[in-house]
Amino acid sequence: MNSRARLSAVLSTVTAVAVLAFAGCGGGGDGGGTAADPAAAAPAGSPLFVEGSIRPSGDEKTAIEDLVNKATNGQVDAGAEIVKAIDQGFADDPDTKGLTYEDDIAPWLGEKAGVAFQKYDGQNFTGVTIAVQVTDEGAAQDFINKLKDSSKEKITEDSYKGFDFSTTSGNPATGNDPASIGIVDNFLVLGEKPEDFKAVVDTLEGGKSLESDKDYKDTVATTPDGSVFDIYANVGALIKQSGQAVDQQVLDFYNAIGTDFSNSVAVASVVPKSDSLELDVSTDAGTSYGGGDASKLIGSFPDDSIAALGVADVGKQIEKVLDGVNAVGFPPEVPKGALYSTFKKAGVDIKGITSKIGDVGVFVNGSDIANIGGVLVATTDSEKTASESVKDFTLLLKRGGTPGFTVLKGQNGFQIVSSQLPKPLVVISSGDRIAAGLGLAETLQAASGKSPGGTLADNPVFTEAKSALGSAHLAGFVNPKPLIALAQLSSDPNLEQALPYLQNLAYVAFGNGTSGDFATTKFILALSK
16 A cells, blocks of 8 residues: 555455455454344345455364465465555555554454445446454444544544444545445444445344345355355346346347346355365356266376366257257348258258267376377267268368378278377277377277276276265366476476475366256365375
């Protein structure tokens, strides 16, 4: 902060830093919360609400501290660093010099804070309010008074329903907006305008809150245990408030493929554990995820895969997209309802093609920087489909006189040799699989689902990642061991700097699933235990 910082900027900065960075991990003792959740202070109908544990305690605090300690090899105390940054910000500003986190914030800071966004016009949010749980109203008011005394802006004092609050004038020249601040029912409340502060008072004093909203309650009920940071979005409400800013044709397309954003909600949650960081996203909008499981295909990839991804039932997914395009059209090129007839006139049975495609996956591997490669593998409905598809493509390229093209002897496939590629590009079929990749040996192994060095399914870390995802089907996996080996061989200074942190990684994984009416996506970054 510079010397012209004002009350609103100070409060917004301190609160945002605390909410987003878990300031409570350090800075003296556990803060107790109030009986009310910050959602109780969020006016009903707020389409976006963010809540975080700014001063976690118990298992949550222990998990965060353990995670940071392991991730940084014990060299960083996250809470202490954040408190240090807040203190430095105060010290650098003549208006707040003398204030400290320990003396002026810690005595009153509660466990949780929430930020409610009441209105959205398609570009900007208005009616933003912040509610921070307060354990000592007197100490919190002392903090506000110190900031008011040091502020160079005009301060207007007012009262609403028995609750005193102060409003700063703001200063457009310095980018400082007006702000209203006060203590309401064990919450420090900050609003953009006096009307926003009053809306929180009305909410806490018997009005309807987001906490009592059925959509909100049903959605946050899906958040996992141990979550310390949640973002709730009423997507349907955001769309309605956006008005003409939303492309109706895009919404019609998503509706046609079974994704109804116009009446949907979503929540994203961060869950720290002692040896992993998890991000969960849930929505009832519907999804193109059809419940298939590509983890078996991913597990057949080589054990030395650096990264492996898979998508289940790709043919069905493509068909859904085509159905959507056919339903809404993209005039004038594709009139509504004319997509399939256009394919038919061209002699293409597009549904006949998509119905034969199963799971699709890709992996990247290599023992050093020079020979990193990868293979894409697609499963089909039968060995016949795979074989005939590759034969047809082989014949097409042969007739076209493709440079570097040769048919593979003893195999159903071909390769293309080019100076632009580190290895030959190989396309081959084996059983019901089609594989396309760099390098003959790698592609043959991927097509067969067997590898001399073992597969990911044989790897205990891969098995652990699948288990950690719970009911979500694994769709992506990053194996840190090959990355560590590459970093050790490389002279790239960026990789060398990352090496100490890569060595702490056990795996990165993500997966998809369903829970009741909600589609879920889960990401996990795990550290070595």
